[in-house]
Amino acid sequence: MTEEKLTQIFVMGKAYDVPAGITIMDAMEYAGYRFVRGAGCRSGFCGACGTVYRKDGDYRLEFALACQEMVEEGMHLTQIPFTPAPRSDYQLNELDAAENVLLQHYPAIARCVSCNTCTKACPQDIEVMDYVQAALRGDLKRVAELSFDCIQCGLCAMRCPADIKHYHLSQMARRLYSVTESPEPAHLTARMAELGDGAYDAELDEMMSMTLDQLKQRYAERVIEKEGEAL
Amino acid sequence: MSQATAGGLKGGYPDYMRESIAKVEATRAQRLKDGSPKAMTADQREEVLQAWHPDYKADKKRALSVGPSKGELMPHEVADLFEAYPVIDPKVIDLSSPDIETQVLILGGGGAASVAALFAHEEGIPAEDILMITKLRHGDCNSVMAQGGIQAADRAPDSPAIHYLDVLGGGHYTNNPDLVKALVNDGPLMIDWHEKLGALYDKVDGEYLEAHGGGTSRMRMHSAKDYTGMELMRVIRDEVRNVGIPVIEFVPAVELLLDEGGRAAGALLYNLETEEYIVVKANATVLATGGFGRLHIQGFPTTNHYGATADGLIMAYRAGVRVIDMDSVQYHPTGVAYPAAILGQLATEKLRNQGAEPVNIEGESFVYPLEPRDVEAAAIIRECYGHEKGITTPSGIRGVWLDTPMIDAIHGKGTLKSRLAAMWMMWSRHGIDITVDPALVFPTLHYQNGGVEIDANGCTAVPGLFAGGEVAGGVHGKNRLMGNSLLDYNVFGRRAGIAAAHWAKANAAKAPTLKHIDAFTDDLTSAGIEPSRKAPMILPNYRREEVLDRRLEILT
Numbered sequence: 001m002t003e004e005k006l007t008q009i010f011v012m013g014k015a016y017d018v019p020a021g022i023t024i025m026d027a028m029e030y031a032g033y034r035f036v037r038g039a040g041c042r043s044g045f046c047g048a049c050g051t052v053y054r055k056d057g058d059y060r061l062e063f064a065l066a067c068q069e070m071v072e073e074g075m076h077l078t079q080i081p082f083t084p085a086p087r088s089d090y091q092l093n094e095l096d097a098a099e100n101v102l103l104q105h106y107p108a109i110a111r112c113v114s115c116n117t118c119t120k121a122c123p124q125d126i127e128v129m130d131y132v133q134a135a136l137r138g139d140l141k142r143v144a145e146l147s148f149d150c151i152q153c154g155l156c157a158m159r160c161p162a163d164i165k166h167y168h169l170s171q172m173a174r175r176l177y178s179v180t181e182s183p184e185p186a187h188l189t190a191r192m193a194e195l196g197d198g199a200y201d202a203e204l205d206e207m208m209s210m211t212l213d214q215l216k217q218r219y220a221e222r223v224i225e226k227e228g229e230a231l
Numbered sequence: 232m233s234q235a236t237a238g239g240l241k242g243g244y245p246d247y248m249r250e251s252i253a254k255v256e257a258t259r260a261q262r263l264k265d266g267s268p269k270a271m272t273a274d275q276r277e278e279v280l281q282a283w284h285p286d287y288k289a290d291k292k293r294a295l296s297v298g299p300s301k302g303e304l305m306p307h308e309v310a311d312l313f314e315a316y317p318v319i320d321p322k323v324i325d326l327s328s329p330d331i332e333t334q335v336l337i338l339g340g341g342g343a344a345s346v347a348a349l350f351a352h353e354e355g356i357p358a359e360d361i362l363m364i365t366k367l368r369h370g371d372c373n374s375v376m377a378q379g380g381i382q383a384a385d386r387a388p389d390s391p392a393i394h395y396l397d398v399l400g401g402g403h404y405t406n407n408p409d410l411v412k413a414l415v416n417d418g419p420l421m422i423d424w425h426e427k428l429g430a431l432y433d434k435v436d437g438e439y440l441e442a443h444g445g446g447t448s449r450m451r452m453h454s455a456k457d458y459t460g461m462e463l464m465r466v467i468r469d470e471v472r473n474v475g476i477p478v479i480e481f482v483p484a485v486e487l488l489l490d491e492g493g494r495a496a497g498a499l500l501y502n503l504e505t506e507e508y509i510v511v512k513a514n515a516t517v518l519a520t521g522g523f524g525r526l527h528i529q530g531f532p533t534t535n536h537y538g539a540t541a542d543g544l545i546m547a548y549r550a551g552v553r554v555i556d557m558d559s560v561q562y563h564p565t566g567v568a569y570p571a572a573i574l575g576q577l578a579t580e581k582l583r584n585q586g587a588e589p590v591n592i593e594g595e596s597f598v599y600p601l602e603p604r605d606v607e608a609a610a611i612i613r614e615c616y617g618h619e620k621g622i623t624t625p626s627g628i629r630g631v632w633l634d635t636p637m638i639d640a641i642h643g644k645g646t647l648k649s650r651l652a653a654m655w656m657m658w659s660r661h662g663i664d665i666t667v668d669p670a671l672v673f674p675t676l677h678y679q680n681g682g683v684e685i686d687a688n689g690c691t692a693v694p695g696l697f698a699g700g701e702v703a704g705g706v707h708g709k710n711r712l713m714g715n716s717l718l719d720y721n722v723f724g725r726r727a728g729i730a731a732a733h734w735a736k737a738n739a740a741k742a743p744t745l746k747h748i749d750a751f752t753d754d755l756t757s758a759g760i761e762p763s764r765k766a767p768m769i770l771p772n773y774r775r776e777e778v779l780d781r782r783l784e785i786l787t
Binding site: 021174 | 270272273367368370371372373375376384385386387388389390391392393395396397399400404408412415416419420422423426427428429430431434437438439443448449450456458460461462465466469470472473475481503504534536537570571572573576577652653656657660661770772773774775778
């Protein structure tokens with residue numbers, strides 16, 4: 001084991017010496033904080049731990065997920081509790097994608113001044129401003145593709161001078177894109193009908209009535225499907 | 232190829248690891264040509280499990296001394312919570328005028344809870360008569376972190392029966408057959424539901440991109456890049472919001488409430504911020520509180536979310552619900568072993584189903600990449616500690632390489648970044664490009680295979696109490712396959728929600744009591760349990776010991 005190297009960070013103004021090479025979240029716990037808010041999945045998927053910081057000698061505000069970003073010497077940290085943003089309720093199957101429903105539900109997108117602050121705030125490196133522009137054009141596919149990695153931490157909406165609720169907007173766009181332009185494959189629809197008719201009941205019942213030895217035998221004889229090859 | 236140099240590291244790795252990476256690179260072309268080692272026989276599986284899987288160490292678990300599953304084996308860390316006193320004193324709780332009355336109370340804020348809420352509503356319970364309560368936020372859960380995919384037998388040459396066989400064999404034939412039948416039969420139904428909700432599964436030319444998982448005999452893994460769990464969770468959560476089902480966050484349940492006749496009558500909640508208790512009286516209660524990863528069984532790091540502390544198991548047990556297969560813990564074969572900052576976080580099985588194989592320090596492959604998870608994990612532990620062919624990290628942890636550059640070598644450049652965007656980003660944040668270099672991995676605590684006993688409708692032994700998702704046992708037996716947990720929470724969340732709705736319409740809740748807590752406390756005392764032990768845990772404590780040692784409780 002190597003000697004533990006310490007680095008100094010500031011949490012809401014107070015200095016703490018913490019081990020180098022650990023995440024902001026682990027560093028704050030090392031310093032003595034116990035999270036109630038601001039910690040969720042601890043793996044970068046839930047968006048609970050949005051954090052802002054400045055570094056000594058740098059005027060810029062930086063954004064990160066506390067569970068993913070490593071501490072650096074001289075970081076001045078503040079955790080931003082998740083702030084709910086208003087969203088527009090909708091009935092998915094009643095939306096008309098031909099109309100610009102995104103603009104109707106989120107008229108604030110028309111106020112986008114293309115300042116790109118949302119994009120800079122995104123810890124997932126999403127081109128947020130670009131998808132807002134795509135939303136203005138009603139280009140659902142583009143919004144869905146650009147926004148796909150969104151974990152809905154809400155930092156974009158917190159920073160936006162036009163009060164756009166980007167992550168709610170893109171959620172609606174992805175769902176609408178899915179039902180209008182990426183339909184269910186025919187084989188699933190067919191399988192649903194077969195299941196409804198009980199087409200697979202006999203095979204399953206037979207399996208369920210087997211003895212343990214018969215099951216083990218059947219398992220050992222399984223043929224493993226290979227990509228691109230018929231069984 | 233050029234490597235960025237930062238902090239004495241090249242491309243994120245120290246020099247001594249680079250020597251081993253060079254060996255991995257040197258053998259890659261031949262390994263790609265030869266294919267991975269063959270899958271193990273049943274006897275080979277058994278041998279590696281017995282010798283190397285953490286579950287098979289007898290001294291790491293004990294038999295419970297109290298409660299409805301007295302004698303049930305479980306890890307010490309879990310037994311310590313089952314054999315523990317309540318965190319509340321029933322005498323100081325005023326149950327006479329409940330703060331909230333509702334028809335269906337859902338404990339939890341993850342996948343199973345959200346699905347149960349939506350289907351209770353579909354079954355005719357008005358949105359305002361359903362209440363979801365959760366310890367963290369709605370969606371801060373394990374469901375949101377699932378990466379690789381969801382199984383469903385939805386096309387030829389697959390069938391629910393073949394899926395059934397895969398599940399049983401993977402679970403060592405210890406699963407409850409009725410629950411497995413429900414799981415596999417409802418698979419296509421749930422995918423169809425997701426499509427109607429507007430979830431975006433990976434498709435090529437309008438057809439699903441379906442792959443294998445460890446232990447599957449058909450390609451039935453549906454994915455949404457490596458954000459499958461997040462895509463499903465955010466769509467389902469969005470629908471819960473559209474429907475208008477109320478959700479209260481940061482109010483975990485600390486005990487269930489039962490009426491005089493022993494039927495479920497709601498729950499006692501705790502506001503984490505104001506520290507008040509809240510009494511909820513409900514006709515039906517759904518337990519969807521997830522698993523126990525944050526108990527760090529046998530000292531393992533975990534992929535699990537911050538709140539995975541087994542609370543629901545403890546509450547249900549005190550209310551009289553049996554638990555099963557609690558001795559069985561899923562260690563995901565590939566957790567991050569390096570860098571230490573993200574130790575134990577998940578390296579999805581999808582990396583392996585897309586072609587990456589485990590490789591040792593000499594650049595040799597040593598195991599079929601898609602064994603069932605317990606077998607794969609045991610083989611990796613054996614390679615590190617039996618064959619001594621692991622790579623030791625600067626912090627003293629051993630791991631093996633997961634040869635991720637094989638993915639683009641097999642499927643074409645750009646495949647990894649498009650199909651495994653989350654994985655690429657996770658390592659790139661630490662200067663490692665997994666399209667160029669392999670990743671270092673070791674098993675990590677991932678899933679609670681067992682749980683509370685339910686039937687195929689999600690009913691527990693306590694009338695009016697239902698359960699689904701990771702909190703429930705029996706579906707996966709002693710070992711779950713990849714892609715069956717997302718399916719599990721959908722299938723049994725739905726069934727529990729429907730059953731709860733039916734119950735709630737037919738049965739009005741009676742006056743709630745905490746008498747079962749008094750009875751359980753008496754049992755603990757008779758068994759001689761140390762009174763300082765308390766549960767549920769609610770949240771783990773990761774503050775540094777030196778801080779805790781100096782802590783004063785001055786503000787009251």
